[in-house]
Amino acid sequence: xxxxxxxxxxxxxxxxxxxxxxxxxxxxxxxxxxxxxxxxxxxxxxxxxxxxxxxxxxxxxxxxxxxxxxxxxxxxxxxxxxxxxxxxxxxxxxxxxxxxxxxxxxxxxxxxxxxxxxxxxxxxxxxxxxxxxxxxxxxxxxxxxxxxxxxxxxxxxxxxxxxxxxxxxxxxxxxxxxxxxxxxxxxxxxxxxxxxxxxxxxxxxxxxxxxxxxxxxxxxxxxxxxxxxxxxxxxxxxxxxxxxxxxxxxxxxxxxxxxxxxxxx
Amino acid sequence: xxxxxxxxxxxxxxxxxxxxxxxxxxxxxxxxxxxxxxxxxxxxxxxxxxxxxxxxxxxxxxxxxxxxxxxxxxxxxxxxxxxxxxxxxxxxxxxxxxxxxxxxxxxxxxxxxxxxxxxxxxxxxxxxxxxxxxxxxxxxxxxxxxxxxxxxxxxxxxxxxxxxxxxxxxxxxxxxxxxxxxxxxxxxxxxxxxxxxxxxxxxxxxxxxxxxxxxxxxxxxxxxxxxxxxxxxxxxxxxxxxxxxxxxxxxxxxxxxxxxxxxxxxxxxxxxxxxxxxxxxxxxxxxxxxxxxxxxxxxxxx
Numbered sequence: 001x002x003x004x005x006x007x008x009x010x011x012x013x014x015x016x017x018x019x020x021x022x023x024x025x026x027x028x029x030x031x032x033x034x035x036x037x038x039x040x041x042x043x044x045x046x047x048x049x050x051x052x053x054x055x056x057x058x059x060x061x062x063x064x065x066x067x068x069x070x071x072x073x074x075x076x077x078x079x080x081x082x083x084x085x086x087x088x089x090x091x092x093x094x095x096x097x098x099x100x101x102x103x104x105x106x107x108x109x110x111x112x113x114x115x116x117x118x119x120x121x122x123x124x125x126x127x128x129x130x131x132x133x134x135x136x137x138x139x140x141x142x143x144x145x146x147x148x149x150x151x152x153x154x155x156x157x158x159x160x161x162x163x164x165x166x167x168x169x170x171x172x173x174x175x176x177x178x179x180x181x182x183x184x185x186x187x188x189x190x191x192x193x194x195x196x197x198x199x200x201x202x203x204x205x206x207x208x209x210x211x212x213x214x215x216x217x218x219x220x221x222x223x224x225x226x227x228x229x230x231x232x233x234x235x236x237x238x239x240x241x242x243x244x245x246x247x248x249x250x251x252x253x254x255x256x257x258x259x260x261x262x263x264x265x
Numbered sequence: 266x267x268x269x270x271x272x273x274x275x276x277x278x279x280x281x282x283x284x285x286x287x288x289x290x291x292x293x294x295x296x297x298x299x300x301x302x303x304x305x306x307x308x309x310x311x312x313x314x315x316x317x318x319x320x321x322x323x324x325x326x327x328x329x330x331x332x333x334x335x336x337x338x339x340x341x342x343x344x345x346x347x348x349x350x351x352x353x354x355x356x357x358x359x360x361x362x363x364x365x366x367x368x369x370x371x372x373x374x375x376x377x378x379x380x381x382x383x384x385x386x387x388x389x390x391x392x393x394x395x396x397x398x399x400x401x402x403x404x405x406x407x408x409x410x411x412x413x414x415x416x417x418x419x420x421x422x423x424x425x426x427x428x429x430x431x432x433x434x435x436x437x438x439x440x441x442x443x444x445x446x447x448x449x450x451x452x453x454x455x456x457x458x459x460x461x462x463x464x465x466x467x468x469x470x471x472x473x474x475x476x477x478x479x480x481x482x483x484x485x486x487x488x489x490x491x492x493x494x495x496x497x498x499x500x501x502x503x504x505x506x507x508x509x510x511x512x513x514x515x516x517x518x519x520x521x522x523x524x525x526x527x528x529x530x531x532x533x534x535x536x537x538x539x540x541x542x543x544x545x546x547x548x549x550x551x552x553x554x555x556x557x558x559x560x561x562x563x564x565x566x567x
Contacts (some may be wrong), residue, residue, distance in 0.1 A: 002366075005334070012365035019357035075507060091348035096316055098342060099365040101314045101331040132436065264316040 009109035017083060017113055031125045034070045035132050038064035042133045046142040061134040062156035065126045065261065067222045069160055070216055073167050073192060076121065080114050080168035080213035081184045087092035089124065092263050096183045103260040110172050116167040122161030130157070155221060163219040163245065167192070170215065170249040176186045191248070192216045192219075218244035221229030266291055266445055266451055267312055267414060272321035274307050274467040274469075281307045283469035284321070289447050290553040291413065296477070298462030300557055305449045306344070308536045309416050313342055325414060337366040341407030342416040346399040346423070351392025355382060355402045358391060359409060368410050376405040381431075388467045396423030404435070414445040419456060457481075457549035476536045477549070484547035488521035489528045491540035502535045505526065516540070 016028045039063035049057040087093040137146035175184045196211035222241030267289040282304040310316040312323045314330035344453040349358045357371045376382045380401040440446045465473040508522040525544040
């Protein structure tokens with residue numbers, strides 16, 4: 001894989017990403033969803049704290065942004081998915097592969113463009129949302145619990161971006177493997193939501209530990225969420241969360257690459 | 266130049282391309298003919314490295330397509346006119362392609378100009394273009410890298426008569442510049458006007474690889490018509506010279522197996538008066554039908 005070839009292919013992917021409306025719709029959707037979900041979660045937390053009257057409660061303005069990732073990720077999954085499955089739907093994949101015959105370079109170029117765009121999206125939508133959350137919770141009726149610890153907020157936003165980037169790269173891998181929007185959505189939804197929730201309902205501890213290492217919860221752990229979905233503590237550190245995210249992304253890309261290489265376009 | 270060497274492609278138990286060996290030479294238009302399902306598109310996809318051959322090789326300038334650096338500068342191809350993302354403008358589609366192969370941005374405007382899509386049509390979303398305009402966009406993409414080899418799969422589909430004539434002129438001009446031009450088509454009359462050389466396949470097998478003139482001359486319908494009051498005598502004389510002669514009318518003969526000059530000379534030597542002497546050339550359509558009669562994949566009512 002030549003660096004020049006990869007750079008050129010990434011340039012092409014960059015042009016392709018920004019020249020379709022669906023990209024803008026997905027980004028707008030992600031922003032709207034982040035603001036709405038985060039503000040709702042923040043208001044809920046603040047009214048809960050007011051009702052309980054526990055002294056010394058503090059709500060970081062970035063905390064609801066992290067919680068919102070479980071929902072917002074689907075808008076960004078759609079964006080990453082379309083970056084590859086739209087080419088299979090239109091037949092444009094043949095044009096792409098004729099221009100860049102090395103299959104690995106095509107997939108890497110897509111990841112190289114979609115990943116950083118997701119990172120930036122996470123950070124920017126997060127920053128806007130933090131401002132919105134802070135403004136809303138600063139209203140007198142919400143008791144003034146909100147705080148804005150700059151360093152922690154910055155770290156949270158960065159991690160949010162990294163989480164989105166890795167979920168997007170995983171989605172690209174699934175897209176290359178399934179070659180269709182329907183297949184990709186099904187597989188990715190199962191990985192992010194369906195399977196972990198189903199497994200948690202079985203009540204088995206071994207399976208529950210496994211489900212907590214699937215991408216959505218690994219992401220929450222990585223982003224510093226203290227509690228898992230069952231209300232219990234996260235059984236592992238943020239660093240391990242990142243490792244699990246990387247594993248999921250790497251496995252999906254490896255499978256996608258194998259399919260892309262072996263099958264006829 | 267493109268070289269296919271024992272190229273084969275199997276789908277399940279069906280051989281789509283069967284042991285195809287041929288060289289496509291520069292400086293001429295090679296027409297690629299065959300019934301639906303004969304393996305034309307599969308062959309082109311294998312040349313482009315999109316489909317993996319089951320066995321054999323397809324080389325471009327002596328190298329597999331996948332080994333080419335910036336392949337669009339070596340081979341331009343139009344496979345499917347509708348392959349552009351329907352929501353992306355033609356201009357953006359070409360810009361992305363240019364970026365992927367390090368082709369200067371100005372080439373995008375140049376090829377759009379060449380195919381007549383410059384300006385407003387290039388800014389329209391590809392999904393809103395007519396089939397004819399999509400073909401032009403696909404041809405623009407093929408020309409983008411100024412390649413020495415061009416492959417077009419059914420380039421005149423959906424084009425109006427002006428467009429068809431334009432494509433014909435373009436193919437001839439590209440070959441005239443010394444490029445290798447490989448065109449598949451169903452339109453025999455169009456091929457007869459465009460191609461110098463023909464490759465005919467049926468059921469994946471090579472049926473003919475010959476100059477257009479030879480294919481036409483080889484048809485049983487190509488021959489010499491003679492009208493003479495001494496048809497019997499002349500027929501005898503011509504048969505003695507190894508020609509095959511039929512006698513559709515009292516004073517008429519149809520001769521195959523010799524050029525018109527030879528028939529005239531023999532008649533003169535024999536002192537036989539002629540009232541009419543003319544060459545009759547089969548159309549490519551007729552020659553093609555004879556060639557592929559045994560290999561129609563999806564023949565209707567045969």
